[in-house]
Amino acid sequence: MSKIVLENKLDLDFTTLEKEMSFELSENKEAWLYITNLNNDNIVNFELASNAILHLSIFAKEPIKNLKLMANLKENSQIIVYFADFAKESNTGEVSINLNGIGATADWHLASLASDKDNKNISVSVYHNVPQTFAKVDNYGVVKDDSKLVFAGTSHILKGSIKSKTHQNAKIMVFDSNSDAIAKPILKIDENDIEASHAAAVGKISDEHLFYLTSRGLNMEDAKMLITLGYLKPIFNGFDEDKVEYINETMGGRL
């Protein structure tokens, strides 16, 4: 496994890297990492020292199988992740974030699009291993054609992790009758003095929203496109302007 010590800002194309990579961020450092072209069987590990802040933006365009992302956070460190998953074909990803130091925080955002015959299964789990750790997981998805999209994952507050807060939100918009979507955010709570919530929603585009947009002259396809883009576009907040245009084109092409 190769190791990279992160400094400031780094753009990485994974096609040029080994399958297994480890990234480290030293104490009191803040860094921005943009990753693209993840590939099959990538295992990526992040180690954040005390008070480190990592802004991680991932754009998946090519097929990914068996992706494993792991992060270990020490006290008062933060990881802020924006994952734009517009990869084609089958796709499985497993994310584990370990909050190992008091004050460690994870802020996770995923936008995933499944179309054609995609079969995507993305699991995001957060482990609150010590007191006063904080996590927010937002997974948004769109599923169309004959594809399937599953959002899974567990937010686990372990015994002794008092004053921790964890929130999970999984929403999938279903386009077609042959599409299949499952959202199952799970909470495992072994402590009392904590705050936790989870929400899941799977459904088609609101008929009232479509009526409203079409009543202004947009045809059905354009109305659906506008609503869908609106659903996925908040992920762009995690990317630089020069990347957004490219990601937007890819997303538009897949819709």
Next chain:
Amino acid sequence: MAILKIKNLHVAVDGKEILKGVNVEISEGETVALLGPNGHGKSTLLNVIMGHPRYQITEGSIYLDDVDITNYSTDERAKAGLFLALQTPPEVPGVINSDFLRAAVNSRRENHLSTYKFYKLLDSAIKEVKMPFDLATRSLNEGFSGGEKKRNEILQLILLEPKIAMLDEIDSGLDVDAMQIVADVIRKEKEKGRGFLVISHYARLFDLIQPTRAIVMINGRIVLDGGIDLIKRIDQHGYEFIKTELGINIEKEEPNMNSVSIGSCAVREVTKK
């Protein structure tokens, strides 16, 4: 001159007949007040004219400029010149208001407006409805107050320039100042020759926009079509005279909700199946 003609319109929802033979005509330049008790089909009529898929037309036709648009899709009706300001405009998360407005404006143009020209148009319309510009950059109606939603509807009316505009309780949720602004816009649009079909329960709006005639819908039919003195009479005395003078029994609105206890501390309203 554009004319909207509704001929013997029968409409059902989930097998229940709501409109039972509606006949009405509205010409460009006319402002028609649509009155009637709650639950007698006024909003249904407006939604059906706009092509809401929830309603099934079982008999009758809708014509615009002598073209039968009964089977037109909703967007085709909009492009043909119809507009409906909704009673409760929905909140559409993620869809930026200005993106939506631009798509709507361009949907009826062969040559799309440039960004500059669109924002100039938008800026002018926003000033007319005295709406903060930042509402154009937020998600469509999301977090808007009731009054802001209604102003956003009127903003769309200005931008889309329909032949016939239908306003469903545009005055609900408006304070006195906002009502004046909305009325000013309607008056200006009337002068441009637009036709209006306006639902309201309050004479105040009609005083401000001065309709040319009033129609009254009872039991899914238009039972009166006359001058604007009808508005004053109904505002002062209600609908009882319809029963005494015309011999029409006003059906009571059927409650479609059923109270169900879900515990000792809460009661939830659920739709009756």
